[in-house]
Amino acid sequence: MTMLAVENLSIAFGGVRAVADLSLAVQRGELLGLIGPNGAGKTTLLRLMTGVLVPDTGVVRVDGRDITRMPIHRRAQLGFVLTHQVVRPFREMSLLENVMIAAAQRQMRNPWRALVSVDTREARERAMRLLERLGIADAAAKSARSVPLGYLKRMQVARALALDPQLLLLDEPLAGLNYTEARRLADLIVELNAGGLTIVLVEHNLGEVTRIASRLLVLHNGATLAQGAPREVMARSDVRSAYLGGESVAFA
Amino acid sequence: MDYYLSVATFAALNVVLALGLNMISGFCGQVSLGHAAFYGLGAYAAALCSVAGVPFVASIAVGILVAGAFGVVVGFAALRVREDFLAIVTMGVGFLFLGVVRKQSWLGAEMGISKIPSPLDKTGYALLAIGAAITVVLLSLHVRRSWMGRAFDAVAQDEDAARTIGVDVAGYKTTAFLLGTATAGLAGAIYAHMTQLIVPDAFNFVQSITILAMVVVGGIGSTLGVVLGAVLLTVMPELFRFINDYKLLVYGALLLVVMRFSPEGLAGLYRRVSGRRLA
Numbered sequence: 001m002t003m004l005a006v007e008n009l010s011i012a013f014g015g016v017r018a019v020a021d022l023s024l025a026v027q028r029g030e031l032l033g034l035i036g037p038n039g040a041g042k043t044t045l046l047r048l049m050t051g052v053l054v055p056d057t058g059v060v061r062v063d064g065r066d067i068t069r070m071p072i073h074r075r076a077q078l079g080f081v082l083t084h085q086v087v088r089p090f091r092e093m094s095l096l097e098n099v100m101i102a103a104a105q106r107q108m109r110n111p112w113r114a115l116v117s118v119d120t121r122e123a124r125e126r127a128m129r130l131l132e133r134l135g136i137a138d139a140a141a142k143s144a145r146s147v148p149l150g151y152l153k154r155m156q157v158a159r160a161l162a163l164d165p166q167l168l169l170l171d172e173p174l175a176g177l178n179y180t181e182a183r184r185l186a187d188l189i190v191e192l193n194a195g196g197l198t199i200v201l202v203e204h205n206l207g208e209v210t211r212i213a214s215r216l217l218v219l220h221n222g223a224t225l226a227q228g229a230p231r232e233v234m235a236r237s238d239v240r241s242a243y244l245g246g247e248s249v250a251f252a
Numbered sequence: 253m254d255y256y257l258s259v260a261t262f263a264a265l266n267v268v269l270a271l272g273l274n275m276i277s278g279f280c281g282q283v284s285l286g287h288a289a290f291y292g293l294g295a296y297a298a299a300l301c302s303v304a305g306v307p308f309v310a311s312i313a314v315g316i317l318v319a320g321a322f323g324v325v326v327g328f329a330a331l332r333v334r335e336d337f338l339a340i341v342t343m344g345v346g347f348l349f350l351g352v353v354r355k356q357s358w359l360g361a362e363m364g365i366s367k368i369p370s371p372l373d374k375t376g377y378a379l380l381a382i383g384a385a386i387t388v389v390l391l392s393l394h395v396r397r398s399w400m401g402r403a404f405d406a407v408a409q410d411e412d413a414a415r416t417i418g419v420d421v422a423g424y425k426t427t428a429f430l431l432g433t434a435t436a437g438l439a440g441a442i443y444a445h446m447t448q449l450i451v452p453d454a455f456n457f458v459q460s461i462t463i464l465a466m467v468v469v470g471g472i473g474s475t476l477g478v479v480l481g482a483v484l485l486t487v488m489p490e491l492f493r494f495i496n497d498y499k500l501l502v503y504g505a506l507l508l509v510v511m512r513f514s515p516e517g518l519a520g521l522y523r524r525v526s527g528r529r530l531a
Contacts, residue, residue: 073415077418082416097402101402104399108419110423
């Protein structure tokens with residue numbers, strides 16, 4: 001069943017067509033890997049899906065409903081959650097507080113309701129469990145400006161999960177993590193997906209994407225170059241040449 | 253005795269004004285250089301009502317509502333422009349207010365509004381102003397503790413990130429402006445009745461900068477720090493008369509010194525000395 005559909009989406013930045021007449025469908029419960037060389041339009045596509053950018057033409061639908069112009073925070077409240085490629089923590093807050101603020105989304109939905117909500121216990125406990133799940137509970141009290149990138153990357157995933165997403169859009173969650181950390185986080189992504197969460201993953205770590213994605217979609221110059229089962233897609237010569245500018249090197 | 257009462261009243265009104273600005277700038281991170289305009293809106297609205305025969309309490313309520321309503325409108329501007337541009341816009345709002353008031357004969361133009369009915373005596377106004385200040389202090393402390401305060405904090409730190417975790421940035425910004433400017437309207441309404449005479453110049457740019465200086469000297473974001481800053485900057489010109497003549501110069505210098513040596517103001521000094529954070 002299609003959860004998210006993108007239809008004939010285009011956007012140009014000063015003459016450069018970053019996404020060109022692109023259509024794709026994300027099925028409920030799948031783990032879609034979105035890959036492609038730098039500048040292929042992957043991040044732009046994610047931003048169009050979450051509303052950070054508004055397309056020049058085309059439609060974004062969730063369960064058939066047009067959400068192309070819905071504001072970002074409303075989409076987040078609906079469970080459409082994006083993690084950024086470059087982590088954007090609230091730097092003056094601790095890791096725990098960063099996740100808490102997402103966990104308290106219900107209390108904060110409306111400013112007046114937020115004014116009368118002072119109880120932090122529930123959000124604190126939930127945030128703590130998420131930090132534990134991501135393996136960064138040891139740094140819960142540390143300020144977001146003082147922890148290494150690997151922690152921030154995982155905090156961001158915890159923060160996204162705190163929103164109870166239906167659809168998680170991960171923009172290079174593994175970048176900046178070492179081999180073990182990346183492997184652990186990739187395993188967690190699989191686990192989340194197995195629990196029913198639909199995930200779109202943009203990632204340059206091709207080894208991990210091919211390992212965990214249920215379907216792979218290759219973007220090139222803002223359009224779909226190939227899609228299908230990960231191994232088959234990676235075996236295609238046009239995919240390899242798009243990635244490597246003609247050289248053929250074995251992947252994974 | 254009368255003199256001390258009037259200093260206390262002004263100190264309390266300044267606490268209300270400074271905490272209102274702190275709600276907008278300290279909590280929610282939105283610059284405003286035109287806070288005096290909302291003080292003036294409250295004063296003029298309440299004065300007009302009272303002169304027209306509306307009861308005292310209702311006039312004060314109108315002052316609060318009018319200032320708050322205009323505050324929301326300016327809050328909408330904060331959705332379009334950020335930081336230095338917002339500073340210019342809010343400064344413009346201040347000048348626009350003065351420009352309009354000065355030219356409107358029904359607002360008394362340069363002469364302002366006089367013979368405003370005054371139902372209370374000096375002690376009454378002092379108690380009213382102090383009561384208002386205590387209420388706003390409690391509100392401010394409460395906001396900080398509530399999820400609204402945390403949402404404000406998220407908006408202040410990174411509004412794009414706040415949006416992606418579902419925070420209604422626009423809603424929170426306008427709420428901050430509403431709360432901050434409505435309290436300024438309250439201060440204006442009390443002020444108008446107490447002095448029985450208001451003129452446009454009482455709400456000019458120097459007044460906006462004075463309020464800002466109170467917030468910055470006290471420690472932007474810290475309720476108790478801002479209270480301290482407001483009281484200090486009310487009492488200081490009384491102790492050193494010459495400050496009144498060079499207000500803009502002295503406050504300008506003060507802002508510079510604080511920004512350079514203790515950007516967190518008195519609240520920051522307190523934290524460094526005691527190791528604890530001031531609420």
